[in-house]
Amino acid sequence: MGEEARVPIIVLEKVCKFFGQFQALKDIDLVVNKGERVVVCGPSGSGKSTMIRCINRLEEHNNGRIVVNGHELTGNLRDVNAVRREVGMVFQSFNLFPHLRVVDNLMLAQKLVRNRGKAEARERAMHLLERVKIPEQAGKWPSQLSGGQQQRVAIARALCMDPAIMLFDEPTSALDPEMISEVLDVMIDLAQEGMTMVVVTHEMGFARSVADAVVFMDAGEIVESNPPAEFFQNPRNERTRLFLSQILSH
Amino acid sequence: MSVIYGWLDEYFWGATVVLKVFGVSLVMAVLFGLIGSAAKLSGNRIAGILAGGYTVVFRGTPELLVILIIYFGSAITLTTVSQAFDPDIQFIDIPPFWAGALAIALVVGAYMTETFRGAFLGVDYGQIEAARALGISNFKTFIYVRMPQMWRLALPNFGNHMLSLMKDTALISVIGLEEIVFVAEIATTVTVKPFTMYAVVAVIYLAITTVLTLAVAGMEKYANRHLETSR
Amino acid sequence: MTFDVFLILNSIPTMIEGLGITLKLLFLSTVIGLALAVVTLLMRLSGHWLLTWPAMFYIYIFRGTPILVQIFIIYHGLPQFEFIREGVLWPLLREPFGCCVVALSLNAGAYVSEILRGGVLGVDRGLHEAGKALGLSTPHRFIYITTPIAVRLAIPAYSNDFISMLKATALASTVTLMDMTGVARTIVAKTFAPYEIFIAAAIVYLCFTWTFQRGFGLLERYMSRYVKKDA
Ligand SMILES: Nc1ncnc2c1ncn2[C@@H]1O[C@H](COP(=O)(O)OP(=O)(O)O)[C@@H](O)[C@H]1O
Numbered sequence: 001m002g003e004e005a006r007v008p009i010i011v012l013e014k015v016c017k018f019f020g021q022f023q024a025l026k027d028i029d030l031v032v033n034k035g036e037r038v039v040v041c042g043p044s045g046s047g048k049s050t051m052i053r054c055i056n057r058l059e060e061h062n063n064g065r066i067v068v069n070g071h072e073l074t075g076n077l078r079d080v081n082a083v084r085r086e087v088g089m090v091f092q093s094f095n096l097f098p099h100l101r102v103v104d105n106l107m108l109a110q111k112l113v114r115n116r117g118k119a120e121a122r123e124r125a126m127h128l129l130e131r132v133k134i135p136e137q138a139g140k141w142p143s144q145l146s147g148g149q150q151q152r153v154a155i156a157r158a159l160c161m162d163p164a165i166m167l168f169d170e171p172t173s174a175l176d177p178e179m180i181s182e183v184l185d186v187m188i189d190l191a192q193e194g195m196t197m198v199v200v201t202h203e204m205g206f207a208r209s210v211a212d213a214v215v216f217m218d219a220g221e222i223v224e225s226n227p228p229a230e231f232f233q234n235p236r237n238e239r240t241r242l243f244l245s246q247i248l249s250h
Numbered sequence: 251m252s253v254i255y256g257w258l259d260e261y262f263w264g265a266t267v268v269l270k271v272f273g274v275s276l277v278m279a280v281l282f283g284l285i286g287s288a289a290k291l292s293g294n295r296i297a298g299i300l301a302g303g304y305t306v307v308f309r310g311t312p313e314l315l316v317i318l319i320i321y322f323g324s325a326i327t328l329t330t331v332s333q334a335f336d337p338d339i340q341f342i343d344i345p346p347f348w349a350g351a352l353a354i355a356l357v358v359g360a361y362m363t364e365t366f367r368g369a370f371l372g373v374d375y376g377q378i379e380a381a382r383a384l385g386i387s388n389f390k391t392f393i394y395v396r397m398p399q400m401w402r403l404a405l406p407n408f409g410n411h412m413l414s415l416m417k418d419t420a421l422i423s424v425i426g427l428e429e430i431v432f433v434a435e436i437a438t439t440v441t442v443k444p445f446t447m448y449a450v451v452a453v454i455y456l457a458i459t460t461v462l463t464l465a466v467a468g469m470e471k472y473a474n475r476h477l478e479t480s481r
Numbered sequence: 482m483t484f485d486v487f488l489i490l491n492s493i494p495t496m497i498e499g500l501g502i503t504l505k506l507l508f509l510s511t512v513i514g515l516a517l518a519v520v521t522l523l524m525r526l527s528g529h530w531l532l533t534w535p536a537m538f539y540i541y542i543f544r545g546t547p548i549l550v551q552i553f554i555i556y557h558g559l560p561q562f563e564f565i566r567e568g569v570l571w572p573l574l575r576e577p578f579g580c581c582v583v584a585l586s587l588n589a590g591a592y593v594s595e596i597l598r599g600g601v602l603g604v605d606r607g608l609h610e611a612g613k614a615l616g617l618s619t620p621h622r623f624i625y626i627t628t629p630i631a632v633r634l635a636i637p638a639y640s641n642d643f644i645s646m647l648k649a650t651a652l653a654s655t656v657t658l659m660d661m662t663g664v665a666r667t668i669v670a671k672t673f674a675p676y677e678i679f680i681a682a683a684i685v686y687l688c689f690t691w692t693f694q695r696g697f698g699l700l701e702r703y704m705s706r707y708v709k710k711d712a
């Protein structure tokens with residue numbers, strides 16, 4: 001990507017987040033440019049989820065500034081849903097709507113938020129199910145699908161809204177090992193098409209192959225942020241080194 | 251308001267009757283519940299069918315009807331039987347206190363049967379095997395492993411059944427038990443202030459059920475103390 | 482003493498006459514009760530104390546006192562006040578039927594709103610977040626995600642409450658209404674055959690309990706069609 005194309009699409013400046021007395025995020029600074037893929041890693045409880053949940057305002061930050069695709073996320077944000085429909089999110093636990101069939105999971109928000117007609121929404125839904133390679137599951141209930149299939153439906157559901165940014169919070173952590181790659185393959189495809197992505201994951205192979213930057217968090221802080229080659233070969237910080245040795249040892 | 255003062259004594263005695271009938275029928279209901287659940291879990295077909303019939307009948311029949319059947323039924327039976335010995339006898343009945351207590355205990359006991367059964371099955375079988383593997387006798391396993399956990403699992407429903415039982419005591423006034431609804435009825439005929447008199451009854455029940463609710467909440471907290479997270 | 486089976490069979494047709502009032506009471510008070518429950522639930526969920534507190538107070542009062550006392554306060558008690566006797570609701574509150582509908586509806590509203598709240602609280606938080614992340618507004622999330630799932634979760638408890646309502650309609654007989662229990666009581670007063678008549682009434686109630694339970698069972702099965710069977 002050329003230098004002139006570097007347009008910041010997510011900006012976090014000195015972001016702080018408290019849960020009561022407990023500070024989950026401490027002065028987080030992060031810039032993600034359009035089309036970039038950022039992988040976030042770090043030990044459990046370090047604030048990774050909290051950080052990406054602040055980006056689509058599932059959590060409200062207490063201090064600092066967040067700008068997402070031109071929307072300033074402030075305390076008196078007028079239309080939080082305007083931000084959310086431009087940001088797709090994929091959760092660790094899939095969170096498919098259990099009472100809706102797969103295709104209806106994909107159509108619901110299109111109809112209600114994007115005001116698409118039934119036919120148009122269905123067409124878009126089927127198109128995305130094909131992209132994640134499970135069009136034949138359209139008529140099933142989510143509970144009838146394997147974990148890997150459910151997560152691919154969840155990705156398709158987010159993509160139906162034509163988001164400018166996709167957030168992933170440990171999308172493969174709840175999956176059996178043999179299902180991880182089918183989900184990662186979909187994510188790699190998405191990356192190659194130029195989607196802006198922020199991915200919390202411990203899949204270091206994925207980070208190596210598609211990330212523009214790897215961010216390491218610990219105790220609510222960003223400890224280190226570098227391109228993958230640099231990050232893995234030459235970790236600067238002691239905490240990063242310790243974490244990498246633990247995670248790469250298995 | 252001052253009309254109430256003349257009746258405070260009666261309400262007080264009525265309230266003690268409510269508490270007594272509650273205590274007696276609670277003991278009976280727990281007994282019926284334990285017997286019923288044991289029968290259902292026994293694996294014995296006849297016991298299972300009897301217990302099943304018991305729960306279906308007493309959960310599906312209005313409490314008032316059960317009270318009427320037990321009270322008037324037993325009165326007719328007793329009268330006929332005793333007239334066979336002494337034709338001069340006009341009418342013999344079981345005191346409304348006992349007939350009423352038995353009737354509401356039968357109903358609530360049917361609900362408790364299900365609760366106790368569920369609690370029994372709710373204790374993880376792996377723990378019983380673990381206790382066996384440690385060489386603990388069946389009886390001690392029951393006392394030290396099963397009972398403490400059953401109690402915890404049964405408590406929320408048990409608390410609700412206790413509240414139902416308390417409120418069911420009001421129905422016994424229909425067969426002439428001299429508790430607080432009965433007092434209000436009498437007081438109304440004298441004072442012609444029905445709202446005031448029944449409102450006192452409501453307040454008394456509300457006070458008792460509030461105390462019961464708090465007590466159950468306290469017990470639940472105690473029973474679940476080992477589950478509290480440390481965060 | 483004899484137990485006359487023919488008396489049971491003969492009295493069932495008469496009992497069925499009272500059934501009309503029983504079912505009318507049940508139908509009206511469940512429908513009105515459900516409406517009250519939804520309003521109360523929305524007030525409780527609003528998060529604003531001006532709405533939450535009255536809702537909680539209402540629930541507290543009606544769950545903490547016996548239905549019989551509620552019926553008596555409304556039927557015997559309210560006419561104590563001049564403004565009730567002159568008010569617009571007097572045609573309704575003058576009749577025992579109207580009083581019973583009012584009392585049973587208010588009672589059902591309090592219980593059912595708690596049942597529905599249990600359903601709403603049982604909806605997985607992750608589903609709310611998924612809805613938010615897709616940009617669904619709060620009303621849209623409530624209508625399309627929370628409601629269908631909460632209704633499914635609430636059905637078993639609601640089914641129990643519905644049966645309780647059926648049984649509670651028997652209390653109408655204490656304020657002179659000729660519902661099924663009322664009819665049974667008048668027949669017993671004439672025939673002195675409490676076992677036969679009351680048991681006949683109980684059988685009719687049991688048939689209805691069984692039917693309603695089956696109905697709710699089928700409804701629950703339909704509503705749970707998307708839930709994994711073996712889980
Ligand atoms: N809703 C919450 N209330 C209180 N503490 C929270 C809440 N959410 C997260 N935390 C705390 O914030 C810290 C960071 O959590 P999280 O962002 O989920 O970590 P990660 O995703 O890196 O494992 C943890 O210590 C967690 O306990």
Ligand SMILES: [Mg+2]
Pocket residue numbers: 048049050169170
């Ligand atoms: Mg996390």
